[in-house]
Amino acid sequence: MKYPLVDYPFSKNDINSGRKILSMGKFITMNKVTREFEKRFAKYLGVKYALMVNSGSSANLLALFALINPKAKKRVKSQDECIIPTICWSTSLWPIIQAGLKPVFVDVDLKTFNINLDDLKRKITKKTKAILTVHVLGNSTNMDELKKIVKKRNLNLIEDTCESLGSKYGSKFLGGFGRFGTFSFYVSHQISAGEGGMIVCNDYNDYKILYSLRSHGWDRGLNNGKKNSFNFINSGFNLRPMDITAAIGLNQFKRLNQMIKIRSNNRKLIIDSIKNSNDWNNQIDFLDSNKKVKPSWFGMPILINKRYISKKSKFLNYLNKNGIETRPIISGNFINQPASKLYKLNKRRETFKNADQIEKRGFFIGLHPKKINKNLVKFLTKKLLMVDKI
Ligand SMILES: Cc1ncc(COP(=O)(O)O)c(C=O)c1O
Structure with a gap:
Protein backbone atom coordinates (compact mmCIF):
# COMPACT_ATOMS: atom_id res chain seq x y z
CA MET A 1 0.00 0.00 0.00
CA LYS A 254 -15.21 24.93 -9.83
CA ARG A 255 -14.87 21.88 -7.58
CA LEU A 256 -12.86 23.52 -4.81
CA ASN A 257 -15.67 23.31 -2.24
CA GLN A 258 -16.20 19.65 -2.97
CA MET A 259 -12.46 18.98 -2.59
CA ILE A 260 -12.32 20.93 0.70
CA LYS A 261 -15.11 18.71 2.10
CA ILE A 262 -13.51 15.44 1.02
CA ARG A 263 -10.11 16.45 2.44
CA SER A 264 -11.73 17.46 5.71
CA ASN A 265 -13.61 14.14 5.98
CA ASN A 266 -10.47 12.15 5.18
CA ARG A 267 -8.58 14.05 7.85
CA LYS A 268 -11.27 13.30 10.41
CA LEU A 269 -11.28 9.59 9.55
CA ILE A 270 -7.49 9.36 9.97
CA ILE A 271 -7.39 11.37 13.23
CA ASP A 272 -10.35 9.51 14.78
CA SER A 273 -8.81 6.18 13.92
CA ILE A 274 -5.46 7.17 15.45
CA LYS A 275 -6.91 8.70 18.60
CA ASN A 276 -9.21 5.71 19.15
CA SER A 277 -6.39 3.25 18.77
CA ASN A 278 -5.05 1.55 21.92
CA ASP A 279 -1.57 2.25 20.57
CA TRP A 280 -2.01 6.03 20.35
CA ASN A 281 -0.53 6.94 23.75
CA ASN A 282 -0.01 10.54 22.57
CA GLN A 283 2.84 9.48 20.30
CA ILE A 284 1.77 12.06 17.76
CA ASP A 285 -0.58 15.01 17.69
CA PHE A 286 -2.28 17.16 15.08
CA LEU A 287 -2.50 20.83 14.22
CA ASP A 288 -5.50 22.61 15.72
CA SER A 289 -7.16 25.20 13.56
CA ASN A 290 -7.68 28.61 15.11
CA LYS A 291 -11.17 28.69 16.72
CA LYS A 292 -12.54 31.14 14.17
CA VAL A 293 -10.96 29.41 11.18
CA LYS A 294 -12.96 27.15 8.91
CA PRO A 295 -9.97 25.43 7.35
CA SER A 296 -9.40 24.28 3.83
CA TRP A 297 -6.65 21.81 4.67
CA PHE A 298 -3.40 21.57 2.80
CA GLY A 299 -1.88 18.24 3.77
CA MET A 300 -2.04 16.80 7.23
CA PRO A 301 0.47 18.31 9.67
CA ILE A 302 1.63 16.05 12.50
CA LEU A 303 3.74 16.71 15.60
CA ILE A 304 5.71 13.91 17.22
CA ASN A 305 5.57 13.89 21.01
CA LYS A 306 8.56 15.68 22.60
CA ARG A 307 9.79 12.44 24.15
CA TYR A 308 10.54 11.03 20.68
CA ILE A 309 12.38 14.00 19.11
CA SER A 310 15.59 12.00 18.76
CA LYS A 311 13.72 9.35 16.78
CA LYS A 312 12.19 11.69 14.23
CA SER A 313 14.50 11.14 11.29
CA LYS A 314 14.47 7.37 11.80
CA PHE A 315 10.69 7.47 11.96
CA LEU A 316 10.38 9.56 8.76
CA ASN A 317 12.73 7.16 6.99
CA TYR A 318 10.51 4.33 8.14
CA LEU A 319 7.36 6.04 6.81
CA ASN A 320 8.93 6.90 3.46
CA LYS A 321 10.28 3.35 3.07
CA ASN A 322 6.77 2.10 3.76
CA GLY A 323 5.23 4.21 1.02
CA ILE A 324 4.06 7.18 3.13
CA GLU A 325 5.59 10.30 1.63
CA THR A 326 6.41 13.09 4.12
CA ARG A 327 7.41 16.75 3.94
CA PRO A 328 8.72 19.26 6.53
CA ILE A 329 6.35 21.93 7.88
CA ILE A 330 7.04 24.39 5.06
CA SER A 331 10.79 24.94 5.41
CA GLY A 332 11.02 24.42 9.16
CA ASN A 333 12.49 27.44 10.92
CA PHE A 334 13.82 29.33 7.89
CA ILE A 335 16.57 30.89 10.00
CA ASN A 336 18.16 27.42 10.21
CA GLN A 337 18.38 27.06 6.42
CA PRO A 338 21.79 27.41 4.72
CA ALA A 339 20.49 30.33 2.61
CA SER A 340 19.79 32.31 5.81
CA LYS A 341 23.39 31.84 6.85
CA LEU A 342 24.61 32.80 3.37
CA TYR A 343 22.75 36.11 3.62
CA LYS A 344 23.41 36.55 7.37
CA LEU A 345 19.72 36.98 8.10
CA ASN A 346 19.98 36.43 11.85
CA LYS A 347 22.50 39.08 12.81
CA ARG A 348 20.86 39.50 16.20
CA ARG A 349 21.38 35.78 16.87
CA GLU A 350 17.83 35.38 18.06
CA THR A 351 16.26 32.05 18.86
CA PHE A 352 12.76 31.13 17.81
CA LYS A 353 11.72 28.48 20.29
CA ASN A 354 8.39 27.44 18.82
CA ALA A 355 9.62 27.43 15.22
CA ASP A 356 12.50 25.22 16.35
CA GLN A 357 10.09 22.83 18.07
CA ILE A 358 7.96 22.61 14.94
CA GLU A 359 11.07 21.90 12.89
CA LYS A 360 12.23 19.21 15.32
CA ARG A 361 8.84 17.56 15.87
CA GLY A 362 6.78 18.37 12.80
CA PHE A 363 6.14 16.95 9.36
CA PHE A 364 3.15 16.53 7.10
CA ILE A 365 1.62 13.87 4.92
CA GLY A 366 -0.74 14.37 1.97
CA LEU A 367 -4.49 14.79 2.17
CA HIS A 368 -6.10 13.72 -1.09
CA PRO A 369 -9.29 15.11 -2.61
CA LYS A 370 -10.60 11.54 -3.09
CA LYS A 371 -12.51 9.64 -0.43
CA ILE A 372 -10.09 7.48 1.53
CA ASN A 373 -11.02 3.80 2.10
CA LYS A 374 -11.00 1.85 5.37
CA ASN A 375 -7.94 -0.20 4.47
CA LEU A 376 -5.90 2.90 3.81
CA VAL A 377 -7.04 4.45 7.12
CA LYS A 378 -5.97 1.26 8.91
CA PHE A 379 -2.62 1.23 7.11
CA LEU A 380 -1.92 4.88 8.02
CA THR A 381 -2.97 4.35 11.63
CA LYS A 382 -0.67 1.37 12.00
CA LYS A 383 2.35 3.03 10.42
CA LEU A 384 1.91 6.43 12.07
CA LEU A 385 1.75 4.78 15.49
CA MET A 386 5.14 3.13 15.18
CA VAL A 387 7.14 6.00 16.70
CA ASP A 388 7.66 4.20 20.01
CA LYS A 389 8.43 0.88 18.35
CA ILE A 390 11.26 1.74 16.00
C1 LIG B 1 3.63 29.60 1.92
C2 LIG B 1 4.06 29.50 0.49
N1 LIG B 1 4.32 30.63 -0.19
C3 LIG B 1 4.72 30.60 -1.48
C4 LIG B 1 4.86 29.41 -2.16
C5 LIG B 1 5.31 29.43 -3.59
O1 LIG B 1 4.33 28.99 -4.48
P1 LIG B 1 4.77 28.46 -5.92
O2 LIG B 1 5.33 27.10 -5.75
O3 LIG B 1 3.48 28.47 -6.72
O4 LIG B 1 5.75 29.42 -6.46
C6 LIG B 1 4.62 28.22 -1.49
C7 LIG B 1 4.81 26.93 -2.20
O5 LIG B 1 4.52 25.87 -1.78
C8 LIG B 1 4.22 28.25 -0.13
O6 LIG B 1 4.00 27.12 0.56
Whole structure:
Protein backbone atom coordinates (compact mmCIF):
# COMPACT_ATOMS: atom_id res chain seq x y z
CA MET A 1 0.00 0.00 0.00
CA LYS A 2 1.18 3.53 -0.76
CA TYR A 3 0.21 6.98 0.44
CA PRO A 4 1.97 9.59 -1.73
CA LEU A 5 1.96 13.31 -0.99
CA VAL A 6 -0.21 13.94 -4.03
CA ASP A 7 -2.65 11.73 -5.81
CA TYR A 8 -2.96 12.30 -9.58
CA PRO A 9 -4.68 15.71 -9.44
CA PHE A 10 -6.33 16.10 -12.85
CA SER A 11 -9.81 15.07 -13.96
CA LYS A 12 -10.68 14.28 -17.58
CA ASN A 13 -12.34 17.69 -17.80
CA ASP A 14 -9.21 19.44 -16.49
CA ILE A 15 -7.18 17.79 -19.22
CA ASN A 16 -9.72 18.50 -21.93
CA SER A 17 -9.99 22.17 -20.95
CA GLY A 18 -6.20 22.52 -21.15
CA ARG A 19 -6.04 20.59 -24.42
CA LYS A 20 -8.71 22.84 -25.95
CA ILE A 21 -6.54 25.90 -25.34
CA LEU A 22 -3.45 24.16 -26.69
CA SER A 23 -5.25 23.38 -29.92
CA MET A 24 -5.97 27.09 -30.40
CA GLY A 25 -2.34 27.79 -31.26
CA LYS A 26 -1.41 31.40 -30.75
CA PHE A 27 -3.76 31.97 -27.82
CA ILE A 28 -2.14 29.51 -25.45
CA THR A 29 -0.67 32.24 -23.24
CA MET A 30 -2.56 34.68 -20.97
CA ASN A 31 -5.87 35.39 -22.68
CA LYS A 32 -9.65 35.05 -22.30
CA VAL A 33 -9.72 32.10 -19.89
CA THR A 34 -7.17 33.81 -17.64
CA ARG A 35 -9.48 36.82 -17.45
CA GLU A 36 -12.49 34.63 -16.72
CA PHE A 37 -10.58 32.79 -13.96
CA GLU A 38 -9.49 36.14 -12.46
CA LYS A 39 -13.09 37.41 -12.43
CA ARG A 40 -14.46 34.27 -10.78
CA PHE A 41 -11.63 34.17 -8.27
CA ALA A 42 -12.21 37.78 -7.18
CA LYS A 43 -15.94 37.17 -6.84
CA TYR A 44 -15.44 34.00 -4.78
CA LEU A 45 -12.96 35.67 -2.46
CA GLY A 46 -15.07 38.83 -2.09
CA VAL A 47 -12.33 41.18 -3.32
CA LYS A 48 -12.35 43.71 -6.13
CA TYR A 49 -9.41 42.55 -8.21
CA ALA A 50 -7.55 39.31 -8.92
CA LEU A 51 -4.61 38.96 -11.26
CA MET A 52 -3.27 35.60 -12.37
CA VAL A 53 0.49 34.99 -12.53
CA ASN A 54 2.73 32.02 -13.31
CA SER A 55 3.30 30.99 -9.64
CA GLY A 56 2.62 31.81 -6.00
CA SER A 57 6.22 32.99 -5.74
CA SER A 58 5.55 35.49 -8.54
CA ALA A 59 2.45 36.70 -6.69
CA ASN A 60 4.63 37.41 -3.62
CA LEU A 61 7.22 39.14 -5.80
CA LEU A 62 4.54 41.40 -7.28
CA ALA A 63 3.11 42.25 -3.85
CA LEU A 64 6.47 43.44 -2.55
CA PHE A 65 7.44 45.29 -5.71
CA ALA A 66 4.02 46.99 -5.76
CA LEU A 67 4.63 48.26 -2.21
CA ILE A 68 7.92 49.96 -3.20
CA ASN A 69 6.67 51.22 -6.58
CA PRO A 70 6.91 54.98 -7.23
CA LYS A 71 3.23 54.97 -8.20
CA ALA A 72 2.15 53.29 -4.91
CA LYS A 73 0.10 55.11 -2.33
CA LYS A 74 1.71 54.76 1.13
CA ARG A 75 4.93 53.76 -0.65
CA VAL A 76 7.35 51.66 1.35
CA LYS A 77 10.98 52.78 1.10
CA SER A 78 14.31 51.01 0.91
CA GLN A 79 15.48 49.65 4.31
CA ASP A 80 11.99 49.92 5.82
CA GLU A 81 11.16 46.83 7.85
CA CYS A 82 8.80 44.01 6.89
CA ILE A 83 7.83 41.50 9.56
CA ILE A 84 7.66 37.82 8.61
CA PRO A 85 7.19 34.58 10.61
CA THR A 86 10.19 32.23 10.72
CA ILE A 87 7.95 29.38 9.57
CA CYS A 88 7.66 30.61 6.01
CA TRP A 89 8.44 29.54 2.48
CA SER A 90 11.65 30.74 0.78
CA THR A 91 9.75 32.85 -1.71
CA SER A 92 7.62 34.39 1.04
CA LEU A 93 10.91 35.82 2.31
CA TRP A 94 13.19 36.57 -0.66
CA PRO A 95 10.92 39.12 -2.38
CA ILE A 96 11.20 41.25 0.81
CA ILE A 97 14.99 41.29 0.43
CA GLN A 98 14.88 41.58 -3.36
CA ALA A 99 12.67 44.68 -2.98
CA GLY A 100 15.32 46.26 -0.72
CA LEU A 101 13.39 45.90 2.54
CA LYS A 102 14.68 44.51 5.79
CA PRO A 103 13.02 41.30 7.01
CA VAL A 104 12.34 41.14 10.75
CA PHE A 105 11.65 37.61 11.96
CA VAL A 106 8.94 36.67 14.43
CA ASP A 107 8.28 33.34 16.15
CA VAL A 108 5.09 31.32 15.61
CA ASP A 109 2.46 29.71 17.85
CA LEU A 110 2.98 26.03 18.63
CA LYS A 111 -0.75 25.37 18.39
CA THR A 112 -1.47 26.99 15.04
CA PHE A 113 2.02 27.14 13.43
CA ASN A 114 1.12 30.73 12.49
CA ILE A 115 2.71 34.06 13.40
CA ASN A 116 2.82 34.80 17.15
CA LEU A 117 1.18 38.15 17.74
CA ASP A 118 2.91 38.88 21.07
CA ASP A 119 6.31 38.47 19.47
CA LEU A 120 5.09 40.50 16.50
CA LYS A 121 4.06 43.42 18.75
CA ARG A 122 7.46 43.34 20.44
CA LYS A 123 9.23 43.59 17.08
CA ILE A 124 7.36 46.61 15.70
CA THR A 125 9.58 49.68 15.41
CA LYS A 126 9.28 53.09 13.74
CA LYS A 127 10.72 51.51 10.61
CA THR A 128 8.10 48.76 10.40
CA LYS A 129 5.98 49.41 7.36
CA ALA A 130 4.71 45.97 6.38
CA ILE A 131 3.78 42.55 7.72
CA LEU A 132 3.86 39.48 5.52
CA THR A 133 1.92 36.80 7.32
CA VAL A 134 1.92 33.20 6.10
CA HIS A 135 -1.31 31.24 6.54
CA VAL A 136 0.30 27.88 7.23
CA LEU A 137 -1.29 24.71 5.77
CA GLY A 138 -4.88 26.03 5.79
CA ASN A 139 -4.73 27.74 9.16
CA SER A 140 -4.28 31.34 10.32
CA THR A 141 -3.38 33.49 13.29
CA ASN A 142 -5.98 35.60 15.12
CA MET A 143 -6.95 37.86 12.23
CA ASP A 144 -9.12 40.14 14.41
CA GLU A 145 -6.10 41.07 16.47
CA LEU A 146 -3.74 41.24 13.50
CA LYS A 147 -6.14 43.60 11.72
CA LYS A 148 -6.22 45.84 14.82
CA ILE A 149 -2.42 46.02 14.93
CA VAL A 150 -2.23 46.79 11.20
CA LYS A 151 -4.84 49.54 11.50
CA LYS A 152 -3.41 51.12 14.63
CA ARG A 153 0.11 51.29 13.17
CA ASN A 154 -1.02 52.09 9.62
CA LEU A 155 0.91 49.09 8.25
CA ASN A 156 0.64 47.20 4.96
CA LEU A 157 -0.52 43.61 5.33
CA ILE A 158 0.39 40.96 2.79
CA GLU A 159 -1.23 37.57 3.28
CA ASP A 160 0.73 34.70 1.79
CA THR A 161 -2.26 32.42 1.30
CA CYS A 162 -0.44 30.01 -1.01
CA GLU A 163 -1.30 27.13 1.36
CA SER A 164 -4.79 28.22 2.37
CA LEU A 165 -7.08 28.81 -0.59
CA GLY A 166 -10.68 28.40 0.59
CA SER A 167 -10.01 28.77 4.34
CA LYS A 168 -12.24 31.26 6.11
CA TYR A 169 -11.62 33.35 9.20
CA GLY A 170 -15.08 34.19 10.54
CA SER A 171 -17.16 34.86 7.47
CA LYS A 172 -14.29 36.08 5.31
CA PHE A 173 -11.83 34.17 3.15
CA LEU A 174 -8.16 34.31 4.09
CA GLY A 175 -6.27 36.38 1.54
CA GLY A 176 -8.95 39.07 1.56
CA PHE A 177 -7.92 40.86 4.78
CA GLY A 178 -4.75 42.60 3.66
CA ARG A 179 -3.60 45.03 1.00
CA PHE A 180 -2.50 42.00 -1.03
CA GLY A 181 -3.31 38.29 -0.82
CA THR A 182 -1.32 35.69 -2.75
CA PHE A 183 -2.18 32.14 -3.86
CA SER A 184 -0.45 29.17 -5.49
CA PHE A 185 -1.83 26.52 -7.84
CA TYR A 186 1.26 24.33 -7.75
CA VAL A 187 0.74 20.57 -7.48
CA SER A 188 -0.47 19.44 -4.03
CA HIS A 189 -2.06 22.81 -3.20
CA GLN A 190 -5.86 23.13 -2.70
CA ILE A 191 -6.25 23.37 -6.47
CA SER A 192 -3.57 22.44 -8.94
CA ALA A 193 -2.86 23.73 -12.41
CA GLY A 194 0.69 22.34 -12.48
CA GLU A 195 1.98 25.89 -12.02
CA GLY A 196 0.20 29.19 -11.46
CA GLY A 197 -0.77 31.72 -8.85
CA MET A 198 -3.08 34.64 -8.13
CA ILE A 199 -2.73 37.98 -6.39
CA VAL A 200 -5.74 39.88 -5.07
CA CYS A 201 -6.29 43.45 -3.88
CA ASN A 202 -9.07 46.01 -3.41
CA ASP A 203 -7.50 49.21 -4.69
CA TYR A 204 -7.57 50.10 -8.40
CA ASN A 205 -4.27 51.96 -8.24
CA ASP A 206 -2.60 48.86 -6.73
CA TYR A 207 -4.23 46.70 -9.37
CA LYS A 208 -2.86 48.87 -12.18
CA ILE A 209 0.64 48.63 -10.71
CA LEU A 210 0.41 44.82 -10.42
CA TYR A 211 -1.00 44.63 -13.92
CA SER A 212 1.85 46.45 -15.60
CA LEU A 213 4.59 44.88 -13.45
CA ARG A 214 3.30 41.41 -14.40
CA SER A 215 3.92 42.02 -18.05
CA HIS A 216 6.99 44.08 -19.00
CA GLY A 217 5.76 47.30 -17.38
CA TRP A 218 3.36 48.10 -20.19
CA ASP A 219 -0.24 49.28 -20.04
CA ARG A 220 -1.48 46.99 -22.81
CA GLY A 221 -5.02 45.88 -21.96
CA LEU A 222 -5.42 48.52 -19.24
CA ASN A 223 -7.17 51.79 -20.15
CA ASN A 224 -10.53 50.30 -21.03
CA GLY A 225 -8.97 47.22 -22.50
CA LYS A 226 -7.11 48.96 -25.37
CA LYS A 227 -5.13 46.09 -26.81
CA ASN A 228 -2.70 47.90 -28.99
CA SER A 229 -1.31 50.29 -26.45
CA PHE A 230 2.44 49.79 -26.12
CA ASN A 231 3.31 52.38 -23.50
CA PHE A 232 5.87 51.25 -21.00
CA ILE A 233 4.55 53.03 -17.94
CA ASN A 234 6.44 51.22 -15.17
CA SER A 235 9.24 48.77 -14.40
CA GLY A 236 8.37 45.19 -15.12
CA PHE A 237 8.82 41.44 -15.09
CA ASN A 238 7.35 38.74 -17.24
CA LEU A 239 5.22 36.74 -14.77
CA ARG A 240 2.41 35.96 -17.20
CA PRO A 241 0.48 32.70 -16.82
CA MET A 242 -0.50 30.44 -19.71
CA ASP A 243 -4.14 30.24 -20.72
CA ILE A 244 -3.61 26.46 -20.59
CA THR A 245 -2.90 26.56 -16.84
CA ALA A 246 -5.73 29.07 -16.36
CA ALA A 247 -8.15 26.63 -18.01
CA ILE A 248 -7.00 23.73 -15.83
CA GLY A 249 -7.01 25.95 -12.72
CA LEU A 250 -10.48 27.34 -13.45
CA ASN A 251 -11.86 23.86 -13.98
CA GLN A 252 -10.43 22.69 -10.64
CA PHE A 253 -11.62 25.89 -8.96
CA LYS A 254 -15.21 24.93 -9.83
CA ARG A 255 -14.87 21.88 -7.58
CA LEU A 256 -12.86 23.52 -4.81
CA ASN A 257 -15.67 23.31 -2.24
CA GLN A 258 -16.20 19.65 -2.97
CA MET A 259 -12.46 18.98 -2.59
CA ILE A 260 -12.32 20.93 0.70
CA LYS A 261 -15.11 18.71 2.10
CA ILE A 262 -13.51 15.44 1.02
CA ARG A 263 -10.11 16.45 2.44
CA SER A 264 -11.73 17.46 5.71
CA ASN A 265 -13.61 14.14 5.98
CA ASN A 266 -10.47 12.15 5.18
CA ARG A 267 -8.58 14.05 7.85
CA LYS A 268 -11.27 13.30 10.41
CA LEU A 269 -11.28 9.59 9.55
CA ILE A 270 -7.49 9.36 9.97
CA ILE A 271 -7.39 11.37 13.23
CA ASP A 272 -10.35 9.51 14.78
CA SER A 273 -8.81 6.18 13.92
CA ILE A 274 -5.46 7.17 15.45
CA LYS A 275 -6.91 8.70 18.60
CA ASN A 276 -9.21 5.71 19.15
CA SER A 277 -6.39 3.25 18.77
CA ASN A 278 -5.05 1.55 21.92
CA ASP A 279 -1.57 2.25 20.57
CA TRP A 280 -2.01 6.03 20.35
CA ASN A 281 -0.53 6.94 23.75
CA ASN A 282 -0.01 10.54 22.57
CA GLN A 283 2.84 9.48 20.30
CA ILE A 284 1.77 12.06 17.76
CA ASP A 285 -0.58 15.01 17.69
CA PHE A 286 -2.28 17.16 15.08
CA LEU A 287 -2.50 20.83 14.22
CA ASP A 288 -5.50 22.61 15.72
CA SER A 289 -7.16 25.20 13.56
CA ASN A 290 -7.68 28.61 15.11
CA LYS A 291 -11.17 28.69 16.72
CA LYS A 292 -12.54 31.14 14.17
CA VAL A 293 -10.96 29.41 11.18
CA LYS A 294 -12.96 27.15 8.91
CA PRO A 295 -9.97 25.43 7.35
CA SER A 296 -9.40 24.28 3.83
CA TRP A 297 -6.65 21.81 4.67
CA PHE A 298 -3.40 21.57 2.80
CA GLY A 299 -1.88 18.24 3.77
CA MET A 300 -2.04 16.80 7.23
CA PRO A 301 0.47 18.31 9.67
CA ILE A 302 1.63 16.05 12.50
CA LEU A 303 3.74 16.71 15.60
CA ILE A 304 5.71 13.91 17.22
CA ASN A 305 5.57 13.89 21.01
CA LYS A 306 8.56 15.68 22.60
CA ARG A 307 9.79 12.44 24.15
CA TYR A 308 10.54 11.03 20.68
CA ILE A 309 12.38 14.00 19.11
CA SER A 310 15.59 12.00 18.76
CA LYS A 311 13.72 9.35 16.78
CA LYS A 312 12.19 11.69 14.23
CA SER A 313 14.50 11.14 11.29
CA LYS A 314 14.47 7.37 11.80
CA PHE A 315 10.69 7.47 11.96
CA LEU A 316 10.38 9.56 8.76
CA ASN A 317 12.73 7.16 6.99
CA TYR A 318 10.51 4.33 8.14
CA LEU A 319 7.36 6.04 6.81
CA ASN A 320 8.93 6.90 3.46
CA LYS A 321 10.28 3.35 3.07
CA ASN A 322 6.77 2.10 3.76
CA GLY A 323 5.23 4.21 1.02
CA ILE A 324 4.06 7.18 3.13
CA GLU A 325 5.59 10.30 1.63
CA THR A 326 6.41 13.09 4.12
CA ARG A 327 7.41 16.75 3.94
CA PRO A 328 8.72 19.26 6.53
CA ILE A 329 6.35 21.93 7.88
CA ILE A 330 7.04 24.39 5.06
CA SER A 331 10.79 24.94 5.41
CA GLY A 332 11.02 24.42 9.16
CA ASN A 333 12.49 27.44 10.92
CA PHE A 334 13.82 29.33 7.89
CA ILE A 335 16.57 30.89 10.00
CA ASN A 336 18.16 27.42 10.21
CA GLN A 337 18.38 27.06 6.42
CA PRO A 338 21.79 27.41 4.72
CA ALA A 339 20.49 30.33 2.61
CA SER A 340 19.79 32.31 5.81
CA LYS A 341 23.39 31.84 6.85
CA LEU A 342 24.61 32.80 3.37
CA TYR A 343 22.75 36.11 3.62
CA LYS A 344 23.41 36.55 7.37
CA LEU A 345 19.72 36.98 8.10
CA ASN A 346 19.98 36.43 11.85
CA LYS A 347 22.50 39.08 12.81
CA ARG A 348 20.86 39.50 16.20
CA ARG A 349 21.38 35.78 16.87
CA GLU A 350 17.83 35.38 18.06
CA THR A 351 16.26 32.05 18.86
CA PHE A 352 12.76 31.13 17.81
CA LYS A 353 11.72 28.48 20.29
CA ASN A 354 8.39 27.44 18.82
CA ALA A 355 9.62 27.43 15.22
CA ASP A 356 12.50 25.22 16.35
CA GLN A 357 10.09 22.83 18.07
CA ILE A 358 7.96 22.61 14.94
CA GLU A 359 11.07 21.90 12.89
CA LYS A 360 12.23 19.21 15.32
CA ARG A 361 8.84 17.56 15.87
CA GLY A 362 6.78 18.37 12.80
CA PHE A 363 6.14 16.95 9.36
CA PHE A 364 3.15 16.53 7.10
CA ILE A 365 1.62 13.87 4.92
CA GLY A 366 -0.74 14.37 1.97
CA LEU A 367 -4.49 14.79 2.17
CA HIS A 368 -6.10 13.72 -1.09
CA PRO A 369 -9.29 15.11 -2.61
CA LYS A 370 -10.60 11.54 -3.09
CA LYS A 371 -12.51 9.64 -0.43
CA ILE A 372 -10.09 7.48 1.53
CA ASN A 373 -11.02 3.80 2.10
CA LYS A 374 -11.00 1.85 5.37
CA ASN A 375 -7.94 -0.20 4.47
CA LEU A 376 -5.90 2.90 3.81
CA VAL A 377 -7.04 4.45 7.12
CA LYS A 378 -5.97 1.26 8.91
CA PHE A 379 -2.62 1.23 7.11
CA LEU A 380 -1.92 4.88 8.02
CA THR A 381 -2.97 4.35 11.63
CA LYS A 382 -0.67 1.37 12.00
CA LYS A 383 2.35 3.03 10.42
CA LEU A 384 1.91 6.43 12.07
CA LEU A 385 1.75 4.78 15.49
CA MET A 386 5.14 3.13 15.18
CA VAL A 387 7.14 6.00 16.70
CA ASP A 388 7.66 4.20 20.01
CA LYS A 389 8.43 0.88 18.35
CA ILE A 390 11.26 1.74 16.00
C1 LIG B 1 3.63 29.60 1.92
C2 LIG B 1 4.06 29.50 0.49
N1 LIG B 1 4.32 30.63 -0.19
C3 LIG B 1 4.72 30.60 -1.48
C4 LIG B 1 4.86 29.41 -2.16
C5 LIG B 1 5.31 29.43 -3.59
O1 LIG B 1 4.33 28.99 -4.48
P1 LIG B 1 4.77 28.46 -5.92
O2 LIG B 1 5.33 27.10 -5.75
O3 LIG B 1 3.48 28.47 -6.72
O4 LIG B 1 5.75 29.42 -6.46
C6 LIG B 1 4.62 28.22 -1.49
C7 LIG B 1 4.81 26.93 -2.20
O5 LIG B 1 4.52 25.87 -1.78
C8 LIG B 1 4.22 28.25 -0.13
O6 LIG B 1 4.00 27.12 0.56
